[in-house]
Amino acid sequence: MVAFPALLTAGVPFVRINSCNPLEIKSPTVPPAFSGYPAADRTGWAAFRAEYDRTHRELWTSFNAWVVEQGAPPLSDLEFIHESRTTNLYVYPEAADYPRELGPTWRRLDSCVRETDTGSFDVPPGEGALIYFSLGSLGSADVELMRRIIGVLAKTPHRYVVSMGPLHEEIELAANMTGAAFLPQTSVLPHVDLVITHGGNNTTTESLHFGKPMVLLPLFWDQYDNAQRMDELGFGVRLDPYRCTAGELTTAVDRLLTDTALRTRLSATGSEIRGRDGLRTAADAIERSAEATGLRSRAPR
Known part of the structure; x- marks a missing residue:
């Protein structure tokens, strides 16, 4: 989950889809990502973030320097991936999401369940759950x-x-x-x-x-x-x-x-x-992002 400088230097917009737990979109009002800490108890949040800084600072500094060398904008502090300037999507139901304010380019997908599974599933016989x-x-x-x-x-x-x-x-x-x-x-x-x-x-x-x-x-x-x-x-x-x-x-x-x-x-x-049909919500958001920048697909519909 790291930046690809070509996304920023290619001259066309990109859409970022955050497919992990939304704590990866960091905020001081929610637990630190990857900690497994509760949302209602801030005990340990600061210590975890300090340790994350200690263990990642050197790596982030060198990676950020490389990203800039490739012609891309610098990364935000201790972030390893850029946000899209146009459309950022994340997958998490509203019923489970964390209360916080996100920027105007972010949009939640309540789910994004694929429709490409092949093969039938036969329910095994027997009693019990x-x-x-x-x-x-x-x-x-x-x-x-x-x-x-x-x-x-x-x-x-x-x-x-x-x-x-x-x-x-x-x-x-x-x-x-x-x-x-x-x-x-x-x-x-x-x-x-x-x-x-x-x-x-x-x-x-x-x-x-x-x-x-x-x-x-x-x-x-x-x-x-x-x-x-x-x-x-x-x-x-x-x-x-x-x-x-x-x-x-x-x-x-x-x-x-x-x-x-x-x-x-x-x-x-x-x-x-x-x-809420997250699949088509995502597809619509991606198409709108392309249309807003004059990159409407020429593929037949």
Whole structure:
């Protein structure tokens, strides 16, 4: 997520899409990005920002100098990417977003769920709740972690659809599970009752898009922020994937499955998000940006 000087020197406008947790769009009124700190408690915010400055200042200084050498404008302090002068988009539902003021070039997309998943999804037979489990392509490569969580979930009465990841041949599923190396996630989510996820922005926003509660097991980067935000808003439960006990995990699963008030709330939230049609909102914003600068596409409609 770093600047490309050519975007600033090519002589045409560009649109920036922030596809991670919106704390990456920094503000003194919201927690520091990547900290996983709560929004309602500022304890630790200043210390985290000071440590971020200490560990990134030298790198930022040299990178900013290189960006300027390429003919691009300097970066804002401790920022590694430029904002667009015309259109900046970020993906996060209003129901979960952080209260703060953004500049006039920024626009929120409540979701941006792709329509390109191929292949059908057959709901596995059986009784009990249906739960989707995915740690993303990187998290699922931690075979030991996958095996530990699968071992815990195997002892529950629920059914699971597991995204097994690139090392799927090293992972054995239990009798109450079905899965594959990669799954058409947006085809799976509408059918499940709960999502167990690493908290990547894609899965988090897609789960809200379909109105699903989450158990979040963050591993790195903005996953900490998403897990914290879902937990503090009551949309899910944040747990440490490496330190949570079997009891803590199964208790979180059962509590979310039986919370009828939450399920009703999320169903309404998902319906509202889907109604805002983030895909076409984004496409319209991009087209308007091009038209405003005389770069209307000549492609036939």
